[in-house]
Amino acid sequence: MSKSLRINKNNFIDQTIRVSFKFNGQKLFGFKGDTLASALLANDIHLVGRSFKYHRPRGIMTCGSEEPNAIIQIGNDPSSTEPNVRATEIELYEGLESFSQNCWPSVNFDIGGINNFLSPLLPAGFYYKTFMWPASFWEKYEFFIRHSAGLGKSPTKPDTDLYDHQYAHCDVLVIGGGISGILSAKLAAEKGLNTILIDDKNCLGGSTIYQEDDCFKINNEYSNKWLKKEIDNLKNYPNLLIKKRTSVAAFHGYNYLLAKENLTDHLGINERKNKIRQRLWKIRAKKVVIATGSIERPLIFNNNDRPGILLNSSIKKYIDFFGVKSGNEISLFTNNDSTYETAISLNKSGVKVNTIIDIRENSNSTLVKKVQKIGINILWSHTIVNTNGYKRIKSINVQKLSADGENVVGKKIKINCDCLGMSGGWTPMVHLFTQSGGKLKFKDENYIFIPDINKSPSDQISVGSCNGIFELDDLITNTIKNIKIFLDLDKTIYDNLNVICSKETEKRNIWLLPSDKPLSKTKPFLDFQNDSTAKDVKLALREGFKSIEHVKRYTTTGMGTDQGKLSNMHALGIIADTTGTNMGDLGTTTFRPPFTPLTFGSIVGRNVGEFFDHIRKTAIHDWHVENNAKFENVGQWKRAWYFPKNNETMFQAVQRESKAARDNAGILDASTLGKIDIQGTDASEFLNRVYTNAWSKLAIGKCRYGLMLNEDGMVYDDGVTTRLGENHYIMTTTTGGAANVLSKLEDYLQTEWPELDVYLTTVTDQYSTISICGPRSKNIVKKIIPDLDLSDANFPHMSFKNSKIDNVNCRVMRISFTGEHSYEINIQSNYAKDVWIKCMDAGKEFNITPYGTETMHLLRAEKGFIITGQDTDGTLTPSDLQMDWIIGKKKYDFIGKRSLYRSDTIRDDRKQLVGLLTEDPLEVLEEGAQLVEDINKKPIEMLGHVTSSYFSPNLKKSIALAVVRGGKKMKGKKLIVPMENKNINVTITDTVFYDKENKRLNA
Amino acid sequence: MFIINCPYCGERDQSEFSCGGEAHIERPKQPTELSDDQWAEYLFMRKNIKGIQFERWNHAHGCRKWFNVVRDTSNDKIHAVYKMGERPPLK
Amino acid sequence: MLNFNSTIKEEKIFGDIKIAEVEPIIKINLRSKKREFSKKIGKILSILPPTEANTSSGNEGYNLLWLSPDEWLVYSNNKKQSLKEQIDLEDRLFDEISKLNQGAVTNVSDHWVMINFKGNKIYDLLSKSCPFNFNEFKRKKGSVTQTLFNHIDVILHNRDNNELNLFVRRSFSEDLWLWINDSARFI
């Protein structure tokens, strides 16, 4: 069994609280404060996963969000399992269950590992060159490719966790709680600015907080001790909000940032109930300070991917922060001084560092001297040419570098080790800066891209190592200097800090380290997760893919879940070296949001399930529910669709309702229609301009139907408008069109016709509309409003009356969408339900029947009335609808008029609205079915389609409306509706099927 | 999400606004006098500029007023706002 | 008498936040670009319509909220006002303004549902789904804003320190109420 790699000393995790967890079924223990990665390492487990393409064994490589290998499935509950979690980021909790991904049957023995031996056949882009024979076989190949790709597994049941959103507006947002971020936040808070400080860890202080060495001192204290006091002091600022376990995912324009706060992922399963799992902060900051630090680079050498190979700074964090030694016999490979801090930390904790391999010729910094004094063996000008060990590194082969760094010379040395650290220098985390639109510049001496402050897109600043400043003294001085300018500060509490630190003088960078074997025989990995190597990059270049984006896409470098945080710089370096280009000229690939992957749940927040979209209800809605209505979604409205009785089907219910409305009385909740109150001295002129017909002569108290067009001449909306007074109208719109019509009318009024004295106010929700129709409707209205004279003489069709029900004002219109004698009562919504109930009571003796939208549609179809959006589709003019009568030919202009006279809109073979009757009166056509004249013609010519179709209980036959090319002139013509299994014979008719003489309006 | 400085209400989040496209395309006073080509020019043809564009926005979820915005479409920076009927700046 | 049916009919408390519908009260939308308008309003309501954006004026009886340079919302502070008194007020305004072509008066009492919010954390609750920056708003009693709350149009009126009235269209009110109830659990 594996041994423990835990040492007893450290300040950051609580070794008194033991936490049990499982990895691949094995029960293990860690401590509170561990990450899964530190706990696994403490249990001497390095092998945690398999790579994407070659299924090579891979171990934990880092301690943060850049981790390419330790990608784990968490949990196995089908609703809460989570794929692709970085073991380096998830905090250990009691009962955590974790599994390796992308391996079968197990991470130790993975069948897919055969790909490693096939690797010569799988160079970059191999799949573009093969799997093409036989032609029909791609989907079969693809099946296997798909099943071997992918990493973890998606949950298979709905998530039961909750997610939340929060907007925040602040003066200063500081991203990153390392030393630069802490200094910045404190200076902002000290000035009294409303400040937010965000850090993705549960502990502030970055890497300085565990930097306890006499090479690094601030005001004569260890840097970590000094910083700890500064952090403790932050709580004294009420204007400073600190958010830990929160990571900024995206930096959008106008200083709009998204940050995800983790609230429960670190808690035991039982502690999570009824809590928000993640909260997405939507932050608007006047100023942004980016202090995201830098990440260490790997080195690119043969077989640099074995379990047991980590970044040097990660080895340091595991030992100093978590108290975990990554191995018992450790070698460190480097090109810079920071590695020597790791060596000192390991040594201090009693871990053996057998050798440091440094590609530089020498270094004289205080750090290096200290290591030399300890007596650790340093091989200058050496490189690793190979590593050995399949599931865990066992040894390394080392050789001396040639002077130009392109070859190795001399004898190969073999060094045994169970852990290898590597460091290729540091890469500033400029992701957020570039996401916000910032441009980078290349800093040659450090081989890094840093923010070009002259090309900063918003009020922001990058400080600390993300700005390319790495040494403690420079970093502090620069941060304070820049923040003073940024926040316009005079003097600060940090003006006279005394900082001591080791200074690096020697630098050497080799993007691709040579081996004793030719490149083609080696595997120097660039992108560990996606298995792309330096060879792949060179192959892509040979094949003519010269843009960095081409290379990235062809080799998939940087396309893994780590988004190339570790690999991008080396890929660029190798391209630059190979093509002889300056890296600065090459540019970088685009860093796209999010910085770290963001759950869909957190992006959506609470707007799931019942809150997916708003539900709009009428004031009478509850009555419909109580009376067994089925509802139809019309936009966001819930409209009563039909009211089934005693297990009726929809067809039966609609037939009954339709018949009842014509035989006795029907009642409909029409409250969802848009209603716009129009006032002003130019109201009539305004209506003249927006409707196709004329309005000036409409008498007060009269109603008129209007068609509204788009400027392209196509029918847009329709409805009845009533003249309430000399300068006062109420317009109705379709349910779905209400908001758009109002906004369109406002647009014309404000921008095209500002001279008109007209005011529009929406009153859709103010008034509920109860429509009562049928030959006995008059009797019912009489009972409800006894004072109202309902005689045709006083109250004819298409007129309106102000009235009162009890003491409540109401407007009654005598208008009809069914062809029946009909009234619409408009009453303040808070009284509508009661009026409806009163109507039902009053109508009982007249067999009043509530009906829904389906019956309304059927009844209007019997009369040939259109529904915009159903019988029209944005391609029909009024003339196409056989409504030439509604075009005010004498009118000088109205919206859309000019478009009606274009060469293709005046043609008479356009699609036109017609009626259809089926040969078999019982055959009901399918809405959407197509119409043809000659079924045998090839290619078949479609003349139009069925827009509305019903079985009419009043006519006892099937009726339909359709649009047909040249239909106006085709009355009596026989057409065919070709269905999948039969052809239906139909005849073109007039659009009005019922009561052509309109006798029933006054019945 | 932009911040748009509504000339009536002040700075607000973009979600409160809707965009009405290119500004200063005046509706012809006498449409019937126009040829099909001229009418199509008004109806459909757009400069669709990459760079400084004059465009119309509506504070749809605020004061409901339409106004003009000068925005660089190559980087979405808003350079000015002005009310309907006012002279465009920077032109 | 007709029964009055408002949408919410309940009062809820979440920690220190208290929310409740305030009904029935009269609400009237006013539109005008005319000079005389302000004087006429002053005469009828004894308050002048504010000309400064995002502000309100008010007295014991009524509040007048700025909605746009030519639009205001009047609402009453008096839940006890009879329907007849409400109608009288509407008629008086309509006769003086609409009929005399001084602008437009529209009754919107039932168009808007008014919800009162009280408590220290009401702005945290609103900020769960409101992109509006409340930093200024919450400091100034009487300030007014129209914005989106959970993607629904609302008018907000700062009544007092940690107290505001929210207006939402009637058809959306139940949906928003349920959403508020859900979200307030986590404040």
Added chain:
Amino acid sequence: MKNKYSIFSLIKNALSNHENWQRAWRDPEPKKEYDAIIVGGGGHGLATAYYLAKKHGMTNIAVVEKGWIGGGNTGRNTTIIRSNYLWDASAGLYDHALKIWENLSQELNYNVMFSQRGVMNLAHNLQDVRDLKRRTHANRLNGIDAVWLNTEEVKKFCPIINTSPNIRYPVLGGTLQRRAGTARHDAVAWGYARGADAMGVDIIQNCEVKGIKRNGDRVDGIETNKGFIKTKKIGVVAAGHSSVIANMAGIKLPLESKPLQALVSEPVKPIIDTVVMSNAVHAYVSQSDKGELVIGAGTDAYVSYTQRGSHDVIEGTLKAILELYPIFSRMKMLRQWGGIVDICPDASPIISKTNIKGLYFNCGWGTGGFKATPGSGDLFAHTIANDEPHKLNAAFNLNRFVSGDLVDEHGAAAVAH
């Protein structure tokens, strides 16, 4: 002649450590004059050049690209391919393309990974049902495979969809085109580039057009950052930047360029094996061979050339995704990006001559151009070579905006696709 790609060439090259692969395309300097120049090295432009060379014998031609080939919308789209369009003209155009897709890997000797895993469009309200049935009937009569599925059949075809009747907008059915599917976007650009290059077409990258030189009513050549290049025929296939080129020639187009966003999740094992689109709730999703969920979002309503859009659009899209697939709540967005799409008022493209002799435009593909790539290239090549449209693209002329004979696909394709 280029080496043929096959498993055998792969083995052979493995033996020589992949040192001897030929360049996929040359990297030529522009000549002084070409018979035709294609402006825009995306899929459509490269396909146009390929067919000009292959079918019309025009090999003295160049493709000029201001960045790198396939770097615009070709490399930024969600790779959906289908032909189930409503109107005859659209159906003809897109099915022509689909038929070419079916043999494209073999024709180009480049695996474009056209995967006919089916595309399903869902209906969520009664008008959706009418519209989709109308489209299905029209497709069937036009010889395009499309079938109507009821809710149970939708569930059977894609079991992870939430078809509960209790959701806000229940799935009321859908239409399925089985021949539809996805392809590998980069491969399309690279395959056409390799094919065109082999026939002598010069593909000139990092070559930005700065001006169109006119000689009276005809074109004379293009000004570029690599100098003036003379030609009598210019085919502009510049997608979101079409208007920019048009302005150089002094004409206006009926286009607006808007940001269109898309995103992918982290890769997971196969979970959805088809493409599902939903207009009413504005979401569509498929899963790439790599395992990423590929999700298309909508466009913003304003003109922008920034290749980024509003976060609200992403939020709205994922909201719809979780409504239909609540199991994806813990999936993580890995990457989001934007493209610039040029949209016509009738949501149909333009493949047309202009009033300037020798100047042709292929644009206005809006949110759905990828699927048409091979057909668009073929028909545009025909139009350029013959100075008149093929019958399949005759309806997609510029004059339709004057005469009013629009090909209005809004009803059928109002959402990004």
